[in-house]
Amino acid sequence: QVQLKESGPGLVQPSRTLSLTCTVSGFSLTSYGVSWVRQPPGKGLEWIAAIWSGGSTDYNSALKSRLSISRDTSKSQVLLKMNSLQTEDTAMYFCARSYVYYGFPLGYFDFWGPGTMVTVSS
Amino acid sequence: NIVLTQSPATLSVTPGESVSLSCRASQSISTSIHWYQQKSNESPRLLIKYASQSISGIPSRFSGSGSGTDFTLSINRVESEDFSIYYCQQSYSSLYTFGAGTKLELK
Numbered sequence: 114q115v116q117l118k119e120s121g122p123g124l125v126q127p128s129r130t131l132s133l134t135c136t137v138s139g140f141s142l143t144s145y146g147v148s149w150v151r152q153p154p155g156k157g158l159e160w161i162a163a164i165w166s167g168g169s170t171d172y173n174s175a176l177k178s179r180l181s182i183s184r185d186t187s188k189s190q191v192l193l194k195m196n197s198l199q200t201e202d203t204a205m206y207f208c209a210r211s212y213v214y215y216g217f218p219l220g221y222f223d224f225w226g227p228g229t230m231v232t233v234s235s
Numbered sequence: 236n237i238v239l240t241q242s243p244a245t246l247s248v249t250p251g252e253s254v255s256l257s258c259r260a261s262q263s264i265s266t267s268i269h270w271y272q273q274k275s276n277e278s279p280r281l282l283i284k285y286a287s288q289s290i291s292g293i294p295s296r297f298s299g300s301g302s303g304t305d306f307t308l309s310i311n312r313v314e315s316e317d318f319s320i321y322y323c324q325q326s327y328s329s330l331y332t333f334g335a336g337t338k339l340e341l342k
Contacts, residue, residue: 148331157333157335158271158273158322158333158336160324160331160332160333163331171329171330173330174236207278219284220267220325220326221269221281221285221324221326222269222271222281222324223281223290225278225279225280227277227278228278
């Protein structure tokens, strides 16, 4: 069955770089897109970035200068790097799947991982 | 950026009532709106795609409507398991955005 699972360091110091991994199973990264979405404690959802089935990427323009999304199809993993972390980046980080129809991303998220909590603190 | 405004922020109801949750977009987005349910300490779950299209496995009491700028998620006869937060999300722009959510709580 379709599964996504996030992994990360848990605690990151301010100004450092965050590296997150989303490991997927039950589908191919060459057929579906994967996005990262975050949620600060007690707050709403914010879309961060996506990598699509063909390897193209999209970023939240407010965060773009700090982000890099990539994938390793042989490992079924999507990687997110975010630099210059600040306390306001403290959040639950989710990865989620999107269907791609003939190369066109259908922009809804049909499966989500359980999330990984990232705390930015010295 | 396309801003989605959800109302009300909180809705207090008793089981068996039927409710409507609103999502308004800052510009016309056709039917590129999707609805999610998020229970406490869980990841979101897709309820409705493209304004009104149903999702396999989602109870039929959930339905969606609207186009352009005004959208509605309706729950027919709320059940106890429905008390959670509901988010709308747009995919008209490649910069996807979510609404702030409506909390459905027990009166």
